[in-house]
Amino acid sequence: MQIQYKPKRGLLATIFQAEILQGMALTLKRLFSKPITRQYPEEKPQIRTGFRGQHALVRDPKTGKSKCVGCMRCAMVCPSRCIRIRSHKDKEPGSRRVIDDYQIESLRCVYCGYCEEVCPVNAIVLTEFYEYGSYDRRSLYFTMEQLLGNWDRFAAQLDRPVEEYVNPFWRPRGLPEQTLPAPKRLPVSPEWSGEQQVVGRKWRQHHGPEQS
Numbered sequence: 181m182q183i184q185y186k187p188k189r190g191l192l193a194t195i196f197q198a199e200i201l202q203g204m205a206l207t208l209k210r211l212f213s214k215p216i217t218r219q220y221p222e223e224k225p226q227i228r229t230g231f232r233g234q235h236a237l238v239r240d241p242k243t244g245k246s247k248c249v250g251c252m253r254c255a256m257v258c259p260s261r262c263i264r265i266r267s268h269k270d271k272e273p274g275s276r277r278v279i280d281d282y283q284i285e286s287l288r289c290v291y292c293g294y295c296e297e298v299c300p301v302n303a304i305v306l307t308e309f310y311e312y313g314s315y316d317r318r319s320l321y322f323t324m325e326q327l328l329g330n331w332d333r334f335a336a337q338l339d340r341p342v343e344e345y346v347n348p349f350w351r352p353r354g355l356p357e358q359t360l361p362a363p364k365r366l367p368v369s370p371e372w373s374g375e376q377q378v379v380g381r382k383w384r385q386h387h388g389p390e391q392s
C-alpha cells in the first residue's frame with residue numbers, strides 16, 4: 181500500500197507559494213536579530229560551576245599523590261566501563277592500598293558524574309576543562325599522570341582556595357548527611373544544595389543572559 185502525503189493548500193497559497201514567502205520572512209527576521217551562535221574557538225563559552233568536563237585525579241597536598249584509595253567504586257558504577265585501576269597492597273599489617281595505575285578512556289565516557297558522586301574520598305572529579313580536540317587518539321586516553329596534571333592545572337586557575345571548591349556532583353543528593361563519608365559533608369553553597377539549586381532557567385534569572 182502506498183501512502184502519499186498531500187498537504188492541503190488553497191488556490192491562493194499555491195499561486196503565491198506561501199511557504200517560500202514564509203521562509204523568506206523568517207530569514208529576514210533572523211537577519212536583524214542578535215546571533216545566538218558563537219565564533220568558537222576565537223570566542224570561548226562561559227563555563228558554569230559544576231560543568232562536567234575533563235576528569236582529574238585530586239592531588240593530596242600532604243603527600244603530593246592522588247587521594248584515591250583504590251576502593252574500585254568508580255570503576256564499578258561507571259556505565260561506560262571506561263575506568264581501569266590497578267592497585268596492590270603491601271603485606272605489612274595496616275598498610276594502605278597503593279594505586280599503580282588509574283586510566284580513563286575519555287572518548288567512551290558519557291559524563292554522568294557517577295564516578296565523582298560515588299567516590300568516598302573525593303579523589304576523582306570532572307573539571308571545567310571542555311576542550312578535547314586532538315590529532316592523537318592516545319592523548320584522550322587519560323593516564324594517572326595526565327589526570328593528576330589536569331587537577332594541577334584546574335587547581336591553579338581556580339579563583340578561590342582549592343579547599344573551598346566543592347563540585348556539586350561530589351555530594352550524593354537525597355541522603356541524610358550523617359550517612360555520607362566525611363569528605364562528602366563539606367559545606368556546599370546553597371545554590372548547589374537540594375531545592376535551592378540554581379540551574380537552567382533559574383540560573384539565567386539569577387545571573388542574567390549568557391554572553392554569546
Ligand code: SF4
Nearest residue numbers: 258289290292293295
Ligand atoms: S562520568 Fe560516568 S561514564 Fe564517565 S567515567 Fe565517570 S562514571 Fe564513567
Ligand code: SF4
Nearest residue numbers: 248249251252254299
Ligand atoms: S571511587 Fe575514588 S577512591 Fe575509590 S577507586 Fe575510584 S577514585 Fe579511587
